[in-house]
Amino acid sequence: MRMPPAFPKDRAPGRYTPGWGTGMRQSAALAGSLLLNLLLLAGVVAAMRGPDLLAPGVRSALVTIAITAQPKEASSPLAPPEPATVRQTAAPTPPAAEEHPAPVLLVEPGPAPVLVPAAKAPASAAEPQPAATALPPALRPAPLLPAEDASARIDAYRQQLWQRILAARPRAASGTGTVTIRFRIDRSGALVSAQVIGPSGQFLLDRMALQAVRRAAPFPAPPAAMGEAELTFTVPVAFHR
Amino acid sequence: MYTHTCALRAALLVTSTLFTACLFTSGAYAQDTGTALPTVDVETSGEVTAGNPLAATSLSTDELKASNPASTDTAKVLTSVPGVSVNSGGGFSSMPTIRGLSEQRIKILVDGQPIDAACPNDMNSPLSYTMPQTLSSVSVIPGVAPVSMGGDNIGGVIAVSGPEPRFSTDGSLLLTGDASAFYRSNGDGFGGAVTLTAAGTNLSATYTGSYTQSDNYKGGNSLGTVRSTEYAKTDHALALAWQNAGGLWEIKGGYHFSPYEGFANQWMDMTSNTSWFVQGRYRGVFNWGNVDLSASYRDTDHEMNFLADKLPGDMPMNTQVHTFTSAAKFELPLSKRDTVKLGLEYHHQWLNDYWPPVAGSMMMGPNTFVNINQAHRNRIGAYAEWQAQWSDTLSSVVGVRYDRVEMNTGDVQPYGTSMMQMADAMAANAFNAIDRNRNDNNWNGSAIVTWAPADTVSIELGYAHKTRSPNIYERYTWGRGSMASRMIGWFGDGNGYVGNVNLKPERADTVSATLSVAPAPGLSFKVSPYYTHVDDYIDAVYVQDLLTPMGMPTDFVQLQFANLDAEFYGVDVSGEAVLAGTRENGTLVRASLAWVHGENLTGQLPLYHQMPLNAKLGVTYHAGALELGGELEWVDRKDRVDSRRNEPETASYALVNLSAAYTLAGWRLSVEAENLFDKGYYLPLGGVSLGDYKATGVLRPVPGMGRSINLGLSTKF
Numbered sequence: 001m002r003m004p005p006a007f008p009k010d011r012a013p014g015r016y017t018p019g020w021g022t023g024m025r026q027s028a029a030l031a032g033s034l035l036l037n038l039l040l041l042a043g044v045v046a047a048m049r050g051p052d053l054l055a056p057g058v059r060s061a062l063v064t065i066a067i068t069a070q071p072k073e074a075s076s077p078l079a080p081p082e083p084a085t086v087r088q089t090a091a092p093t094p095p096a097a098e099e100h101p102a103p104v105l106l107v108e109p110g111p112a113p114v115l116v117p118a119a120k121a122p123a124s125a126a127e128p129q130p131a132a133t134a135l136p137p138a139l140r141p142a143p144l145l146p147a148e149d150a151s152a153r154i155d156a157y158r159q160q161l162w163q164r165i166l167a168a169r170p171r172a173a174s175g176t177g178t179v180t181i182r183f184r185i186d187r188s189g190a191l192v193s194a195q196v197i198g199p200s201g202q203f204l205l206d207r208m209a210l211q212a213v214r215r216a217a218p219f220p221a222p223p224a225a226m227g228e229a230e231l232t233f234t235v236p237v238a239f240h241r
Numbered sequence: 242m243y244t245h246t247c248a249l250r251a252a253l254l255v256t257s258t259l260f261t262a263c264l265f266t267s268g269a270y271a272q273d274t275g276t277a278l279p280t281v282d283v284e285t286s287g288e289v290t291a292g293n294p295l296a297a298t299s300l301s302t303d304e305l306k307a308s309n310p311a312s313t314d315t316a317k318v319l320t321s322v323p324g325v326s327v328n329s330g331g332g333f334s335s336m337p338t339i340r341g342l343s344e345q346r347i348k349i350l351v352d353g354q355p356i357d358a359a360c361p362n363d364m365n366s367p368l369s370y371t372m373p374q375t376l377s378s379v380s381v382i383p384g385v386a387p388v389s390m391g392g393d394n395i396g397g398v399i400a401v402s403g404p405e406p407r408f409s410t411d412g413s414l415l416l417t418g419d420a421s422a423f424y425r426s427n428g429d430g431f432g433g434a435v436t437l438t439a440a441g442t443n444l445s446a447t448y449t450g451s452y453t454q455s456d457n458y459k460g461g462n463s464l465g466t467v468r469s470t471e472y473a474k475t476d477h478a479l480a481l482a483w484q485n486a487g488g489l490w491e492i493k494g495g496y497h498f499s500p501y502e503g504f505a506n507q508w509m510d511m512t513s514n515t516s517w518f519v520q521g522r523y524r525g526v527f528n529w530g531n532v533d534l535s536a537s538y539r540d541t542d543h544e545m546n547f548l549a550d551k552l553p554g555d556m557p558m559n560t561q562v563h564t565f566t567s568a569a570k571f572e573l574p575l576s577k578r579d580t581v582k583l584g585l586e587y588h589h590q591w592l593n594d595y596w597p598p599v600a601g602s603m604m605m606g607p608n609t610f611v612n613i614n615q616a617h618r619n620r621i622g623a624y625a626e627w628q629a630q631w632s633d634t635l636s637s638v639v640g641v642r643y644d645r646v647e648m649n650t651g652d653v654q655p656y657g658t659s660m661m662q663m664a665d666a667m668a669a670n671a672f673n674a675i676d677r678n679r680n681d682n683n684w685n686g687s688a689i690v691t692w693a694p695a696d697t698v699s700i701e702l703g704y705a706h707k708t709r710s711p712n713i714y715e716r717y718t719w720g721r722g723s724m725a726s727r728m729i730g731w732f733g734d735g736n737g738y739v740g741n742v743n744l745k746p747e748r749a750d751t752v753s754a755t756l757s758v759a760p761a762p763g764l765s766f767k768v769s770p771y772y773t774h775v776d777d778y779i780d781a782v783y784v785q786d787l788l789t790p791m792g793m794p795t796d797f798v799q800l801q802f803a804n805l806d807a808e809f810y811g812v813d814v815s816g817e818a819v820l821a822g823t824r825e826n827g828t829l830v831r832a833s834l835a836w837v838h839g840e841n842l843t844g845q846l847p848l849y850h851q852m853p854l855n856a857k858l859g860v861t862y863h864a865g866a867l868e869l870g871g872e873l874e875w876v877d878r879k880d881r882v883d884s885r886r887n888e889p890e891t892a893s894y895a896l897v898n899l900s901a902a903y904t905l906a907g908w909r910l911s912v913e914a915e916n917l918f919d920k921g922y923y924l925p926l927g928g929v930s931l932g933d934y935k936a937t938g939v940l941r942p943v944p945g946m947g948r949s950i951n952l953g954l955s956t957k958f
Contacts, residue, residue, distance in 0.1 A: 209281075
């Protein structure tokens with residue numbers, strides 16, 4: 001007994017040889033070209049943004065440098081706030097500035113300068129997250145310190161800057177390496193430029209470190225005592241497991 | 242295409258011009274080096290970070306290379322992660338199982354791209370295209386994995402990738418890489434791998450290549466040679482990367498060829514597997530967010546027949562698969578606290594599976610057996626995920642994901658329509674008469690909260706609802722003859738499987754928790770309990786006993802894929818303690834334990850291939866150039882077996898492995914004694930040894946490897 005054949009005859013052998021279905025070919029071509037175009041678009045957009053130099057920063061710099069009148073620091077009659085050590089809980093490497101405990105400048109902006117209660121600064125700074133809460137951005141340079149404290153104030157300012165970058169540091173990353181970023185700010189604390197001067201050799205680490213500095217900006221306005229040349233900083237960002 | 246080339250050139254020109262302009266203007270500040278600020282340290286592990294679940298485990302390059310100098314099977318390397326075990330296949334094609342779930346239930350990404358099954362026995366599993374020596378990162382994220390990591394899975398995600406592009410940091414030409422070779426006494430296995438990178442500051446090229454082969458290995462004690470365990474394969478890939486201010490552009494192409502790979506637990510062996518791929522990727526980091534665009538194409542030609550141990554006989558079976566994948570992923574930081582991830586993925590799989598007629602065979606002729614006729618499985622997926630870093634000690638990830646899977650396939654035909662082929666002929670007629678178009682709308686969601694109430698304790702809670710659609714073989718295989726159905730299945734049990742076009746997607750709800758404690762420096766402990774309930778779990782139901790052509794009974798049955806309800810629960814425990822010195826230079830003790838219980842709720846039966854309770858205890862000692870290690874591995878007896886599949890029970894066993902390595906002048910020489918006491922044991926997830934069965938007529942579980950002395954030599958430059 002024979003079954004009736006399932007098919008009148010065997011299919012052409014070529015039917016099963018490797019090949020693209022027409023639908024497949026079309027959809028692949030479509031998707032491929034779509035993606036290629038997307039890539040190009042991304043490239044153009046990326047290039048237009050000209051990332052390494054921050055266009056917005058440059059512009060604001062030009063304006064603000066002109067209007068930042070020297071604060072009347074010499075006329076300040078008030079005593080400096082009580083020095084408070086900032087704890088860098090999240091940073092295993094203590095910053096150099098900590099070697100001589102630096103005062104934290106937490107002067108509230110406003111027409112009538114008030115003494116910040118000493119407890120306020122350490123309380124927030126001692127929290128496990130030294131991040132955004134630790135140091136609210138002072139919008140103006142602290143004008144209330146005697147001139148002899150200028151270098152201490154500059155140290156404190158650097159500390160503050162560093163804290164802000166620390167708070168904005170990238171969270172997840174794959175790979176290890178150290179990236180050195182150089183950045184420049186203007187008298188108002190706005191970022192003028194930021195660039196990778198010591199690459200890690202890994203694109204994502206380089207860019208994430210750069211983003212950390214950009215995210216941290218704008219910074220508090222630097223003390224007037226800081227010279228023009230001192231407004232450029234370098235910061236190494238070390239990624240490790 | 243021409244216009245594309247022009248556009249590309251134009252874009253490159255624009256980009257490079259702008260980049261040059263940037264360089265030029267930035268020169269203004271080049272002379273002042275600025276005030277040096279202290280280093281900002283970024284801990285990339287061990288922090289409470291949104292998107293980095295505690296439940297995830299990553300193995301670093303060094304761990305991969307140092308711990309497994311003679312391993313050729315990436316999946317086996319993963320068993321160092323608690324909760325991961327492997328279903329044995331060929332010598333480089335084991336299938337990982339995470340917490341009781343395996344095969345396509347786990348999304349396996351190689352360099353970010355999924356690789357589809359291209360074989361009715363899953364012989365060319367995704368990890369078979371990788372060599373542990375050429376990988377640089379491996380991560381395993383169990384069931385509650387964030388939805389941004391991939392859809393169409395219920396059991397978690399395994400992501401492995403080769404080296405990330407490296408660039409020169411000082412403008413000079415960077416030449417770096419590593420090379421390794423090994424010899425394994427059991428089975429006379431040997432192999433080697435090379436990674437070579439040449440890079441400038443903006444352009445980087447990396448070549449990775451490997452070759453490995455082995456004869457049949459011997460089981461421990463008196464278990465003798467395990468037939469059909471030989472293999473050979475080679476993989477080569479070239480990756481080019483270009484970085485500039487606008488982003489990182491990568492293109493990678495590769496070729497894989499395996500001339501033979503025996504499968505102890507399958508009726509067939511792999512007689513050729515050729516695969517090539519090309520993939521492109523763009524990544525950019527901007528103020529408004531990160532972009533990751535990628536596309537890949539892979540073409541696989543897979544052939545099965547019998548290798549020496551299963552002769553005489555001839556039964557060619559060929560599979561062709563084309564895969565196209567593209568993805569656009571965006572990571573948008575909305576505030577210091579919130580990040581949103583959005584993504585769109587498209588995945589296309591085209592599969593042809595046919596068995597040419599065998600001249601002079603009554604059973605296998607006169608026509609081509611069309612197992613799968615130009616089936617396709619297209620998936621489009623979209624997700625949105627919200628990551629929030631509430632504080633340094635609290636983070637959360639919540640995401641939803643939608644995947645639409647569209648599948649269809651053409652008409653099929655049996656070898657012929659004679660009396661002996663009647664079962665297949667009738668099944669083909671029935672299959673061709675029905676509408677086989679299937680569309681699934683799959684929803685997924687996951688939520689993970691990680692909290693560190695103290696410096697020494699972190700807790701993570703996760704919930705996920707995940708959905709996976711059936712694969713092409715589960716839905717579209719149709720042969721009901723004994724032989725045709727025994728060709729289908731990746732279970733290593735010798736039984737026959739029949740597809741089921743009416744299968745529904747399987748939906749899993751998982752809750753899991755992870756408690757991580759580090760009470761003192763150098764001492765840590767992690768425990769992860771979990772529970773998963775799967776609706777419509779794709780298992781199988783009994784159809785009939787399989788008979789010989791003469792009508793005599795056999796040891797095998799025929800089953801059909803079917804939706805059941807299932808549940809899994811268990812716990813993974815791991816811990817380590819530095820006894821002396823430091824982790825890198827001292828004495829370290831590690832221990833882990835995994836227990837899983839899988840139950841078929843519909844049949845009130847144990848689920849097939851669930852790893853019994855197992856534990857590991859290892860000691861490593863590092864003193865400068867010298868490394869010593871010892872490991873004790875214990876696996877309990879497997880007595881919870883799936884009786885419908887005639888799953889064999891296996892006895893408990895304990896293995897001892899010792900290793901020593903010494904690094905001299907940049908060369909690392911290692912000696913390893915695997916299964917030092919030559920313990921004879923059966924693999925709990927090894928299936929039945931069909932290679933031996935065909936030769937001896939005795940059906941036994943697949944024995945594990947007996948004692949092997951491994952030598953490894955590697956260098957980095």
